[in-house]
Amino acid sequence: MDETSRTPRGTMMLRTLAMPADTNPAGDIFGGWIMSQMDLGGAILAKELSRGRIVTVAVDGMSFHRPVSVGDVVCVYGECVHVGRTSLKVKVEVWVKKVTGEQIGDRFCVTEATFSYVAVGSDKRPRVIPRDGNAELQAVVAQLGQA
C-alpha cells in the first residue's frame, strides 16, 4: 500500500522536532538519528509490556521511504507484533507531519522496521516476560491470538 494513503499503525510512543543538528551533509535529517528515535520509541513499548529492563537484539526490514526535513514534526508509532518467552517484536513506523511551507498539514510514513527486544535481568541475561497480572501484555497476546 502507498505509505501516504493509510494511517499509522500502533500507538504514538514519541513525538519530537527534527533539528538542524540532526542533518547529514546534504541537509536532510540523518538516518542514524531517525533509527535512534525508532529504537527509543520501540523500547518504551517493550519496557512497558515486559515490565522492566530490555535490550535491543535485532532490527529487521529497515526501509527509508522519504527524507525528513528540518522543522518536520517526527512521530514514532509502535505496535507489538509478537510476544515470546523472553523477547518481543515491535513494528515501528515513523510519520512526519509538515507544519510549515507548501505541504503544511501533510502526514506521511517516512521509515519503518521491526525491532526485537529481549527482557533482561540485573545480570543482563534473558528473563521471562511476566504474564500473570500483566493486563497490558495479556491484551496484546489476546489480540495476536497467542493466548
Ligand SMILES: CC(=O)SCCNC(=O)CCNC(=O)[C@H](O)C(C)(C)COP(=O)(O)OP(=O)(O)OC[C@H]1O[C@@H](n2cnc3c(N)ncnc32)[C@H](O)[C@@H]1OP(=O)(O)O
Ligand atoms: C551491541 C550493542 O550494544 S547493541 C545495543 C544494545 N543491545 C545489547 O547490548 C544486546 C546485546 N546482546 C545480548 O546481550 C544477548 O544477545 C541477549 C541477552 C540479548 C540475548 O542473549 P542470548 O544468549 O542470545 O539469549 P537466548 O538465546 O536465550 O535468546 C533469548 C531470546 O532472544 C531471542 N533472540 C536472540 N537473538 C535474536 C535475534 N538476533 N533476533 C531476534 N530474537 C533473538 C530468542 O529468540 C529468545 O526469545 P524467546 O525467549 O522469546 O524465545
